[in-house]
Amino acid sequence: MVVRVATVAFEGIEARPVDVQVQISNGSVVFTVVGLGDKAVGESRERVRAALNAAGLALPAKRITVNLAPADLPKEGSHYDLPIAIAVMAAIGAIPADALSAYTILGELALDGTITPVAGVLPAAIAANARGHGLICPRESGGEAAWASQDMDVLAPGSLIQLANHFKGTQVLGRPTPAMRAQTGPQPDLRDIKGQESAKRALEIAAAGGHNLLMNGPPGAGKSMLASRLPSILPPLTPRELLEISLIHSVAGQLAGGALTDRRPFRAPHHSASMAALVGGGTHAKPGEISLAHQGVLFLDELPEFHGIM
Ligand SMILES: Nc1ncnc2c1ncn2[C@@H]1O[C@H](COP(=O)(O)OP(=O)(O)OP(=O)(O)O)[C@@H](O)[C@H]1O
Ligand SMILES: [Mg+2]
Incomplete structure (x- = not known):
């Protein structure tokens, strides 16, 4: 049989x-x-x-x-x-x-x-x-x-x-309940930034239109600080977007404890990251940082140092 x-x-x-x-x-x-x-x-x-x-x-x-x-x-x-x-x-x-x-x-x-x-x-x-x-x-x-x-x-x-x-029938299992990850602490907020009105305006326009941003300026001008605060002004995820990003994170094995998160992803790979880590693939094809940032922010700090993709 x-x-x-x-x-x-x-x-x-x-x-x-x-x-x-x-x-x-x-x-x-x-x-x-x-x-x-x-x-x-x-x-x-x-x-x-x-x-x-x-x-x-x-x-x-x-x-x-x-x-x-x-x-x-x-x-x-x-x-x-x-x-x-x-x-x-x-x-x-x-x-x-x-x-x-x-x-x-x-x-x-x-x-x-x-x-x-x-x-x-x-x-x-x-x-x-x-x-x-x-x-x-x-x-x-x-x-x-x-x-x-x-x-x-x-x-x-x-x-x-x-x-x-x-x-x-001796020990019947109950149906599990959908799990949502409890939010851990506040995320960096755009209101922490003093002045920089034109940079903040650019951030708002990029957030509203889903545009890319390239920041250029002297050291300590606040570029990294501004970029890491972009998620704080993005709109909340729609149920469809939540499902899309959760599918990607599930396949990548990044849903800790089986709980979904309703925060938009913010991925900040280090500039020494390999091509496979960024675009995905490898022997066991897994989503890379670019896919993991879907519907969120992919933050490439110190962009010219990214030899993998430049
Ligand atoms: N407009 C600002 N409002 C509040 N704090 C600021 C502002 N600009 C800079 N800072 C402070 O300066 C620190 C350095 O800024 P940041 O690391 O974002 O600079 P950067 O432009 O990325 O520099 P680098 O080119 O060296 O990477 C910030 O962590 C923050 O404490
Ligand atoms: Mg910086």
């Missing part, structure tokens, strides 16, 4: 559906994962084996094959641990397989069976909702997933045992 559960692969901020198929058959005792996974996906075997052991479930002495379909789509990251473990649990009868068909699942496993947070839970939740699925994600990311829709089913267990108990 083949058990299938749904998960996602990320392409930018898009979450593409991925099918995790598990088959347990007679033959030599091996546990293989195929389907164009990277090193983290290959290593998930060991985490899944240890986490299932910690949950009191021994893997059967049989051949276990895991396929991540579509087989030609590259799979990156550690969020395949949980869907693989859950599919294996369903294949050995620890949870009912038919209960899983209505969920998209992502999460990383620790060796002791706890489910640890991963990046990209918000786009995964939105994709799951669009497919009419619920979402199973790590407990810490529950507050992020709950933003996708008010009436979608979100399960945020802390461990494999909690999830098994939920499906058994």
Whole structure:
């Protein structure tokens, strides 16, 4: 029998559906994962084996094959641990397989069976909702997933045992509530600036029209000070903008504790930052500073020193 559960692969901020198929058959005792996974996906075997052991479930002495379909789509990251473990649990009868068909699942496993947070839970939740699925994600990311829709089913267990108990009906998990980060202290305010009327006017025009600003002046004239106060006069985020920036920050793994923030981003990368840090990319493509500043301010202090982009 083949058990299938749904998960996602990320392409930018898009979450593409991925099918995790598990088959347990007679033959030599091996546990293989195929389907164009990277090193983290290959290593998930060991985490899944240890986490299932910690949950009191021994893997059967049989051949276990895991396929991540579509087989030609590259799979990156550690969020395949949980869907693989859950599919294996369903294949050995620890949870009912038919209960899983209505969920998209992502999460990383620790060796002791706890489910640890991963990046990209918000786009995964939105994709799951669009497919009419619920979402199973790590407990810490529950507050992020709950933003996708008010009436979608979100399960945020802390461990494999909690999830098994939920499906058994012995310890039913509640729906997490959407989390918003508490504002930490006041942000720098434009009213701190003495005089500089024309510079302040320029800042206001740039804020209102969404223009770029290039500041030029003698040292100590207040250029850095003015620029860092630009967010204080930007309009509040609309719900749509909030969602857009949260998707980017979620994929970049920058939503601490699964909480969204309603402040516009202010990114001030150092001038020694590499090209990949600024524009994104790298082996595991992540958004760079430019994408992270979307709908906010990208502050390049000491602009001529930026050798990466000049
Ligand atoms: N108009 C002003 N109102 C209040 N404080 C000011 C003003 N201009 C400068 N300052 C003070 O001077 C300090 C230095 O300013 P800032 O670092 O913004 O200068 P800068 O133009 O960026 O200089 P540099 O070219 O050396 O980077 C500020 O932190 C602030 O304390
Ligand atoms: Mg300066």
